[in-house]
Amino acid sequence: MVSLARRPASALAATAIALVCANASADMGPLEGIIEPHQGQAWTVSRAQQGGWLFDNPAAAYDIQYYYLNPKRGEAGRREISVDVTHLSGSGDSLAGILYGYVDSPRSYFMFTVGGDRSVNLHYFEGGKVEERMKLQLGDMRSAKARLTLRESGSEIALLINGQEKSRIGNDRMGQGAVGIVTAHTGRFHLDNFEVENQ
Secondary structure, three states, X not given: OOOHXXXXXXXXXXXXXXXXXXXXXXXXXXXXXXEOOEEOOOOEEEEOOOOOEEEEEOOOOXXXXXXXXXXXXXXXXXXXXXXXXXXXXXXXXXXXXXEEEEEEOOEEEEEEEEEOOOXXXXXXXXXXXXXXXXXXXXXXXXXXXXXXXXXXXXXXXXXXXXXXXXXXXXXXXXXXXXXXXEEEOOEEEEEEEEEEEEO
16 A cells, blocks of 8 residues: 555645635535536536535546635634545545645645545645645544544644544644645545634
């Protein structure tokens, strides 16, 4: 198995859709209206019959797709970002979850995700390289569905899965940047109930 953390920048392709601010309450909350049905070379994006969105990448290994919102004035450092993630199929390398702290120039961001191997992960992308910052095995999960939550407290974040805090991390890159969702590697994912709330 090849780790995402060890892949060079040339092996990663990313598609991003951005919006400064949006307000909606259905399915993917403020990302509704940003996410649209899409058939690309790597990813097919479609509405799910049960609500939310399906993200399908059958063959383009190490391809990353994300959608994000820039922070509103005064909210950075006190946001709580959540999304429901279900892995429908995919390898152990497949990832889906929260895009956090996205900065466009120079490009950098965190990915807080559930892996196809039933792990929870935190990766950091900067300077064309992806680094694994945290990996916790969650073999006791009873379902492929998980609720991911990232809670800011100034320059520190708490990482929660299904309402239980699993880790905390703090540095000068926390508490700022855009937030959204991300999917990576081959697989089929269902994402729903994206929320951004101020604490």
